Amino acid sequence: xxxxxxxxxxxxxxxxxxxxxxxxxxxxxxxxxxxxxxxxxxxxxxxxxxxxxxxxxxxxxxxxxxxxxxxxxxxxxxxxxxxxxxxxxxxxxxxxxxxxxxxxxxxxxxxxxxxxxxxxxxxxxxxxxxxxxxxxxxxxxxxxxxxxxxxxxxxxxxxxxxxxxxxxxxxxxxxxxxxxxxxxxxxxxxxxxxxxxxxxxxxxxxxxxxxxxxxxxxxxxxxxxxxxxxxxxxxxxxxxxxxxxxxxxxxxxxxxxxxxxxxxxxxxxxxxxxxxxxxxxxxxxxxxxxxxxxxxxxxxxxxxxxxxxxxxxxxxxxxxxxxxxxxxxxxxxxxxxxxxxxxxxxxxxxxxxxxxxxxxxxxxxxxxxxxxxxxxxxxxxxxxxxxxxxxxxxxxxxxxxxxxxxxxxxxxxxxxxxxxxxxxxxxxxxxxxxxxxx
Amino acid sequence: xxxxxxxxxxxxxxxxxxxxxxxxxxxxxxxxxxxxxxxxxxxxxxxxxxxxxxxxxxxxxxxxxxxxxxxxxxxxxxxxxxxxxxxxxxxxxxxxxxxxxxxxxxxxxxxxxxxxxxxxxxxxxxxxxxxxxxxxxxxxxxxxxxxxxxxxxxxxxxxxxxxxxxxxxxxxxxxxxxxxxxxxxxxxxxxxxxxxxxxxxxxxxxxxxxxxxxxxxxxxxxxxxxxxxxxxxxxxxxxxxxxxxxxxxxxxxxxxxxxxxxxxxxxxxxxx
Numbered sequence: 001x002x003x004x005x006x007x008x009x010x011x012x013x014x015x016x017x018x019x020x021x022x023x024x025x026x027x028x029x030x031x032x033x034x035x036x037x038x039x040x041x042x043x044x045x046x047x048x049x050x051x052x053x054x055x056x057x058x059x060x061x062x063x064x065x066x067x068x069x070x071x072x073x074x075x076x077x078x079x080x081x082x083x084x085x086x087x088x089x090x091x092x093x094x095x096x097x098x099x100x101x102x103x104x105x106x107x108x109x110x111x112x113x114x115x116x117x118x119x120x121x122x123x124x125x126x127x128x129x130x131x132x133x134x135x136x137x138x139x140x141x142x143x144x145x146x147x148x149x150x151x152x153x154x155x156x157x158x159x160x161x162x163x164x165x166x167x168x169x170x171x172x173x174x175x176x177x178x179x180x181x182x183x184x185x186x187x188x189x190x191x192x193x194x195x196x197x198x199x200x201x202x203x204x205x206x207x208x209x210x211x212x213x214x215x216x217x218x219x220x221x222x223x224x225x226x227x228x229x230x231x232x233x234x235x236x237x238x239x240x241x242x243x244x245x246x247x248x249x250x251x252x253x254x255x256x257x258x259x260x261x262x263x264x265x266x267x268x269x270x271x272x273x274x275x276x277x278x279x280x281x282x283x284x285x286x287x288x289x290x291x292x293x294x295x296x297x298x299x300x301x302x303x304x305x306x307x308x309x310x311x312x313x314x315x316x317x318x319x320x321x322x323x324x325x326x327x328x329x330x331x332x333x334x335x336x337x338x339x340x341x342x343x344x345x346x347x348x349x350x351x352x353x354x355x356x357x358x359x360x361x362x363x364x365x366x367x368x369x370x371x372x373x374x375x376x377x378x379x380x381x382x383x384x385x386x387x388x389x390x391x392x393x394x395x396x397x398x399x400x401x402x403x404x405x406x407x408x409x410x411x412x413x414x415x416x417x418x419x420x421x422x423x424x425x426x427x428x429x430x431x432x433x434x435x436x437x438x
Numbered sequence: 439x440x441x442x443x444x445x446x447x448x449x450x451x452x453x454x455x456x457x458x459x460x461x462x463x464x465x466x467x468x469x470x471x472x473x474x475x476x477x478x479x480x481x482x483x484x485x486x487x488x489x490x491x492x493x494x495x496x497x498x499x500x501x502x503x504x505x506x507x508x509x510x511x512x513x514x515x516x517x518x519x520x521x522x523x524x525x526x527x528x529x530x531x532x533x534x535x536x537x538x539x540x541x542x543x544x545x546x547x548x549x550x551x552x553x554x555x556x557x558x559x560x561x562x563x564x565x566x567x568x569x570x571x572x573x574x575x576x577x578x579x580x581x582x583x584x585x586x587x588x589x590x591x592x593x594x595x596x597x598x599x600x601x602x603x604x605x606x607x608x609x610x611x612x613x614x615x616x617x618x619x620x621x622x623x624x625x626x627x628x629x630x631x632x633x634x635x636x637x638x639x640x641x642x643x644x645x646x647x648x649x650x651x652x653x654x655x656x657x658x659x660x661x662x663x664x665x666x667x668x669x670x671x672x673x674x675x676x677x678x679x680x681x682x683x684x685x686x687x688x689x690x691x692x693x694x695x696x697x698x699x700x701x702x703x704x705x706x707x708x709x710x
Contacts, residue, residue: 005633033637039469126640131633151633 005156007033009336012133014041016322017308017329018164019116020059024333026123034125037132042113046286049234049241050216051107055323059330064101069111071236072214073102082221083391087270106234136175144303159345160336161304167287169310178297184248186291191258192243195278199238223265226384228376293370300350305332315365324362331356368438375435439492439593441483441554444539445476447500447507448563472507475558481626484515493517505644512639513631519644526649526661534664536572545653553593555618570620580617586624
């Protein structure tokens with residue numbers, strides 16, 4: 001009989017949420033086991049590419065001295081509205097973005113998460129990789145008292161388990177914290193390529209003055225064939241991250257293959273020149289939970305807390321996720337530390353975690369955009385209709401046809417209502433407003 | 439029983455790319471793994487330890503990063519890991535590498551008796567299969583290369599019977615111990631390590647030996663100075679063209695053979 005493996009806390013999944021929780025708990029002197037199924041932290045993790053530093057600083061105040069492997073600070077950002085042959089750009093560049101450390105950076109997760117996990121190890125957490133948690137262990141009263149891994153003699157015990165297993169939240173479901181599996185209309189699939197280019201080339205193409213400048217662009221319209229979804233293009237140190245995400249259901253419904261959507265986007269006449277001569281070094285795909293505020297799992301139960309993608313903590317509209325995850329992971333870690341002080345791991349005490357999240361931006365934002373997925377779902381024509389209109393209207397506006405300007409203006413307005421009825425436009429705008437205001 | 443396993447950390451060649459201009463491997467950003475054959479050698483050592491008691495020591499020469507590979511061996515059940523690492527070792531060919539490993543093994547043999555030396559049959563990055571035999575030669579030990587199975591192993595009588603694959607079939611060889619084996623993957627299937635071993639390994643820090651401590655290596659025999667090998671050119675051979683297919687039923691056997699012979703002759707492959 002092997003001896004019983006016992007820790008003060010177990011964290012399932014070494015992503016931003018889990019690592020943040022592990023750092024907070026290890027720093028308070030708890031014996032923490034951080035379990036990761038990949039070969040190393042970050043090997044299974046994936047995102048578009050922008051990481052916000054505010055949440056990182058809350059977890060790791062001295063993160064800057066610890067030399068995080070960022071790609072480029074984001075010094076110019078905004079939106080491109082892409083029609084099949086044109087683009088309308090709304091970009092913002094400011095001297096205020098130029099600071100050390102900056103507000104946000106582009107990053108590659110395989111490097112960043114590995115570094116972040118190393119910080120947890122340096123705080124005293126024990127990182128175990130290549131190990132998958134297959135189930136929770138409960139006592140007679142149904143309280144979670146540990147986890148079962150896929151290794152021989154793989155049971156490990158702790159009075160508190162933090163589940164930060166990511167979007168494919170099988171453990172969360174097994175623990176009964178989420179009643180149903182994830183429906184495809186509430187999950188997006190994002191595919192991305194990391195395209196290598198010399199730093200000089202990246203800087204010339206995006207008009208950056210050096211390594212201390214970088215661009216983050218979110219792209220709407222033709223990039224997703226006008227379907228509900230977004231695309232992105234971010235500059236890295238020596239390359240470009242380019243990707244496109246759609247609700248999973250759209251791929252199924254329109255019989256689209258993710259890599260074909262991305263290939264089509266890369267070949268768009270506006271996009272193609274930026275990528276010319278680059279070499280695809282990585283291709284990846286990942287699910288993004290968009291189940292939103294109303295369909296989140298229970299975040300706390302006896303002996304267990306849930307944080308990050310596993311709980312659907314993604315604000316897709318603002319491409320935020322890692323900062324929500326880090327903040328939630330930190331709050332979960334702090335709650336666990338407090339629970340140890342009081343020796344109270346009951347759901348009653350742990351529910352304080354949810355209250356803290358409710359008063360932070362994490363759940364406030366998720367609450368505000370609770371109808372965003374519904375908006376996309378109920379107005380599938382939105383992206384193509386308005387993005388194309390925007391570009392056609394701009395073309396009319398900027399071309400002199402020898403017409404009086406008043407006629408041109410009438411033309412532009414008429415063009416809109418030829419495509420969508422007055423009431424249709426009114427309804428779309430109302431829905432957009434509802435989506436934005438909650 | 440004391441088994442020493444020599445391993446190498448290699449780039450995961452399923453991901454490896456070759457720089458078309460220089461012909462060298464692009465190691466940047468490519469994940470590193472234990473050379474697959476070496477991992478099976480470690481597994482064999484750990485199994486023998488379970489059966490006969492004793493210990494398993496794993497040694498590797500490489501950059502500081504190679505320490506990760508030793509930690510993985512500790513997960514598999516190795517007791518001690520030694521990283522032989524120094525800038526002076528860099529750019530070593532198989533001659534210099536076998537010198538360093540042989541001297542290291544000698545130093546370990548001076549600490550106490552060793553029964554078995556295990557190597558993978560070859561490393562997947564260089565594919566030379568020279569280091570194991572080179573070490574056996576330097577140490578004057580019996581060598582069994584391409585081992586696929588251990589029929590018997592007796593650390594007390596100091597003998598063993600090992601199966602080895604050759605082009606003609608399986609050879610069954612009896613050897614005295616200590617002996618050096620280079621192994622194929624079939625030697626031992628890798629089992630998933632118990633959680634307790636993984637936890638122990640996560641807290642284990644391998645030893646680091648330099649070019650001067652605790653073994654003072656001859657600087658003329660290590661690194662680039664000790665490596666007479668010159669790589670003229672490395673390239674990916676062009677894919678073989680598909681051969682011509684002939685429908686024998688249509689042409690008849692005799693004319694097919696005559697035509698084929700003529701082609702072979704014209705290509706200068708055979709003289710008839």
